[in-house]
Amino acid sequence: MEATASWFSLQWFSLPILRSFEFQHGLFLYLLPLIPLFFGLRWLIGLRSSQKLPVAFPKTALKSNPVTWLRFIPFLLLALTLALLFFALARPQRTNEQVEQWSEGIDIVLTIDISESMRIQDFTPNRLEAAKDVARNFISGRMQDRIGLVVFSGDAYSLSPLTTDYELLYDFIEQIDFDMIESRGTAIGSALAVATNRMRDADEGRDDKASKVMVLLSDGDNTAGNLDPITAAELAHAYGIKMYSIAIGKEGKVPFGKDFFGNTRYVENSLDETTLREIARIGEGEFYRVSNKQALQEVFDLIDTYEKAEIKESRYRDTTDFYHIYLAWAIALFLVWLILKSTFISNVLVD
Secondary structure, eight states: OTTTSOTTOGGGGSHHHHHTOEETTGGGGGGTTHHHHHHHHHHHHHHHHSOOOOOOOOGGGOOOOGGGGGGGHHHHHHHHHHHHHHHHHTOEEEEEEEEEEEEOOEEEEEEEEOSGGGGOTTSSSOHHHHHHHHHHHHHHTOSSOEEEEEEESSSEEEEEEEESOHHHHHHHHHHOOGGGOOSOSOOHHHHHHHHHHHHHHTTTTSOTTSEEEEEEEESSOOOSSSSOHHHHHHHHHHTTEEEEEEEEOOSEEEEEEEOTTSOEEEEEEOOOOHHHHHHHHHTTSOEEEESSHHHHHHHHHHHHHHSOOOEEEEEEEEEEEOHHHHHHHHHHHHHHHHHHHTSGGGGSOOO
């Protein structure tokens, strides 16, 4: 409405429009309270210094005449002129700011071990469920990154392609179970190969410089598959994939299910970190060993911090000034004041 309203429209003085303004020189607004103070002092000084002529009237002749109030109109017009002038000097304006953000994003494949040893309950409720919870938290902290899922035990399976549909990823994570792959064992080399192929197939249409990251989470040694993990890691590195490896689980006796009488059963657990460390070294990433869910969450938080996409931002500011409207009002009222100052209104008898 106000964009097309004439300058003399009273809508410019409505409260919603006045509240919508920003002021480039807001200090001038602090001068507004001085205007009534100035005219009040001027009236008091004039009242004390003006000469008075005592005239006696009968009481019946002393009647209030509304015409005498007309003498205040010029003062009111001058006060409004000053107020509008200060308001215009404060430079009311509106700024419409538009922000454009874009990012090349990062391709991330989460490669999760679902072998039988992931049922061990040194994590609550077990290693796999703890890994799923942390993976969900990791995905929720990403923005504009394509994330894929690979699960493996005796074989490897691409559960989800690289996607930015994080709700779909949550559904896939919820479906992860030990029975997804029939063959038993831990095929780390096959898992790395499947994740590498998934990234390679998704490279079409992407910037060659876009970061590619693989996060491998396992609790065992490579005991299955036809591909050596080190060879698979070197192949992934050749495609520019950065690899983080996480060894999950405690050493020694760990809880694993219940016996016939319902008591907690303990099994001996050991993990050779050599292969996982070498994978991280080849992939120019980091190796982590975690023994509880909190430590696992902290590792994923670290990876989340390290692998942030560079977000570029452009800002466009469109500023519109409205001071000329209030300046026009000030000039108009000043001209009216000049006219009235020379009329009888200024000379109405002061009692």
